[in-house]
Amino acid sequence: MPHEQYHQWYSPRLSRDIQVLTFGTHGYPVILFPTSMGSYYENKDFKLIESAAWFIDNGFVKIYCPDGIDSMSWYNKNIHPADRVRNHIWYDQMILEELIPLAQRETGVGRVVTAGCSFGGYHATNFGFKHPEVTKYIFNMGAAFDIRDQLDGYYDDNVYFNNPPDFMPNAQHHFYQDMFVILGTGTNDMCWDANVKMASILEQKGMNYWLDVRKDAPHDWPAWREMFPHYLSLIK
Numbered sequence: 001m002p003h004e005q006y007h008q009w010y011s012p013r014l015s016r017d018i019q020v021l022t023f024g025t026h027g028y029p030v031i032l033f034p035t036s037m038g039s040y041y042e043n044k045d046f047k048l049i050e051s052a053a054w055f056i057d058n059g060f061v062k063i064y065c066p067d068g069i070d071s072m073s074w075y076n077k078n079i080h081p082a083d084r085v086r087n088h089i090w091y092d093q094m095i096l097e098e099l100i101p102l103a104q105r106e107t108g109v110g111r112v113v114t115a116g117c118s119f120g121g122y123h124a125t126n127f128g129f130k131h132p133e134v135t136k137y138i139f140n141m142g143a144a145f146d147i148r149d150q151l152d153g154y155y156d157d158n159v160y161f162n163n164p165p166d167f168m169p170n171a172q173h174h175f176y177q178d179m180f181v182i183l184g185t186g187t188n189d190m191c192w193d194a195n196v197k198m199a200s201i202l203e204q205k206g207m208n209y210w211l212d213v214r215k216d217a218p219h220d221w222p223a224w225r226e227m228f229p230h231y232l233s234l235i236k
Contacts, residue, residue, distance in 0.1 A: 002049065002056035007102075013094040014069065020099065022106075023049050024062035028235050029103035030139075031095065032065050033116035033123040037075055040067040048117070051225040055232045061113075064103055066095065070119065074150040081154035088162060095127055100134050111136035111175075113235065117224045118142050118191070125164050125181075125198075132175035139231040141184045141224040144191050145198050168201050180234070181209040184227040186217020 007020040019040045034042040043049055043065050055061045073088040103112055114124035114135050121143020128135035145164045148155070160166050181202060185195040192213065199211040217223040 002053050004044075009098070011094045011098055013090045013097065018094060018098070019067045020102075021065045022062060023052075023065070024056040025059065026107060027056070027059045027061040028113060029107045029109050030061050030063045030113040030115055030232070031099065031103065031124070031127075032063050033114070033120035034065070034068045035117055036068075036119040037070045038068050038120065040065050043117075046221045046225075048221070048225055048228055052229050052232055055229060061232055061235070062103070062107055064099060066099055068120075068123070074147065081151040082156060082158070084151065085156070085158040085162060089158060092127060092130065092162075096131055096134065100131075104134075110134070113137040113139060115139035115228070115231070116141070116143065117221070118219065119144060121145075121191075122147065122164075126162055128179070128181075129164050129168055129171065130161070132173050132179055135175075136179060137235060138179065138181045139184070139228070140182060140195070141227045141231075142186070142189050142191050142219045143183070143198075144194055146194065165197065165201065169204070176205065176207055179207060181207060182212060182231050182234070183209060184212045184214070184224075184231065186214040186219070186223055188216055189219040189223070191219060 002023045003025050005022045008017055011018040021040050032043050069091050073084050076084055111134055114128040116124040121140035122145055124138055125145055128138040147163045183195040183199055185192045202209040
């Protein structure tokens with residue numbers, strides 16, 4: 001297995017400890033989010049890290065797997081939807097102001113890859129499009145993008161600015177022009193249509209993207225383990 005290191009620190013933005021596993025010693029930094037309510041070790045447990053072992057062991061990438069807090073934000077049905085969004089915004093700030101600087105210091109690279117499977121793809125896409133100044137690549141595998149299903153009909157400006165299908169058509173940033181976005185999906189993936197719709201938005205914006213639709217690929221880890229190393233090979 002690739003070189004592994006455990007990090008834990010108190011996050012002032014989240015007012016709780018955050019845990020991160022890193023894989024590799026150097027290379028292009030990849031922030032790899034967990035799926036719905038997943039933990040920092042999920043991508044290791046489901047062998048997504050193992051699928052990328054060659055790239056890690058040869059120093060092409062260093063992968064950072066942060067904890068998710070979906071149970072405090074999008075999936076927390078015990079709090080008001082406005083509070084779910086606000087909790088997610090604190091998570092976004094933790095990634096931007098705590099994890100990204102760590103990755104930049106350790107790798108010497110200013111703009112990272114964000115990546116994720118399923119709901120992790122939402123996080124990768126939302127973060128990357130909100131913060132293109134620190135994101136160069138977005139690699140999605142079976143991603144979903146529309147967060148409104150988690151909010152019981154509630155909508156405000158915070159929802160808008162954390163819902164890529166809503167804010168991206170109007171978003172402007174000069175760093176968008178040199179980003180590369182991969183929308184990985186399959187003909188047996190329940191998120192196929194969501195990826196087609198996102199591709200249309202990126203097409204209209206003139207962004208550099210690839211809609212990778214794989215024949216018979218399901219919404220499941222075996223398909224994502226095939227996609228992930230392929231996408232890593234495209235980092236320049």
